[in-house]
Amino acid sequence: MKEFVVTADGSKTLYHPDIGEHYHSRHGAVQESRHVFLGMGLQHFLASPAIRRASVLEIGFGTGLNFLLSADYCIQHAVTLDYTGVEAYPLPIEIISQTGYDAYVGREVWHSFLSSYSNSQRQAQTFAAGSSLEVMTTDVLQFVTSKRFDVLYFDAFAAVHQPEMWSAETLKHVCGYLKPGGIFVTYAITGHLKRAMSALGFAIEKVPGAPGKREMLRATKNS
Structure with missing residues (x-):
């Protein structure tokens, strides 16, 4: 349980x-999400004021925390967000509603998320400010979409528990959906990960990690 x-x-x-x-x-759950994914990923992509739209692919949607913080930020900054999460084993809404993450985002974002979460597993749902959420309930290697993304949040469980999620095959598959110049971020940084991402044509950055981790990986797909 x-x-x-x-x-x-x-x-x-x-x-x-x-x-x-x-x-x-x-x-720190919220602290990690804000630093690794929102800060080093989405906000880094949105550094230019001219960018008013962003598409995000998340591998390991889980509790929806990364989505909630990203959606809240985009609404506050008048950015339209197109968000796709991949989650083989989606959590029931009964668990999602008990996370307490409503304390960290606006009321509109929280209630829109709760009301659209179940339907988002069948088709993309539009919520505040024209942004959208779709949760693909499939194994990562079975995930297929015609979309291409600006930012990829790689939030799988650690390699010691799910080594297949960090394999060269999995990384190649998901990174194929990033646009040229797209940004890949994850909380981890290992020799295997750096080599795999370099082999896929990414420029590697070691950047400061969230509390508990000295460094994390950010990688930019070569144009």
Whole structure:
């Protein structure tokens, strides 16, 4: 049975007993999400004021925290967000609604998410400010879309628990959906990961990690 755990920043994460890992960092769930994915990923892409639209692909949608923070940021900054999550084992809405993440985003974002979450697993749902959410409930290697993305949030469980998610085959598959110049971010940084991403034609950056990790990986797809 999955159990909620309060992390160091006061926000909750969920423990997955079958995998033996938490969905988010125990050093701070919201803190990690804001730093790794929103800050180093989406905000980095949106650094130019001229960019008013962004498309994000998330591998490992989980609790929806990365989406919520991204959607909230985009609404506040008048950016239209097209968000696609991939999640083989989607959490039920009963668990999602107990995360307490409504404390970290606007009321409109939270309620739009709760009301559209189940339907988003069947087709893309439009919510505030013309942004959209689609959650693809499939194994990552079975994921297929005609879309191409500006930013890729790679938020799979750690390689020690799910090595297949970090294989060269998986990375090649998901990175194929990034646009030239697109940004890949993840909380981890290993020799294997750097070599695999370099082999796929990405420029590698070691950037400061979230609390509990000294560094993380950001990689930009060559044009």
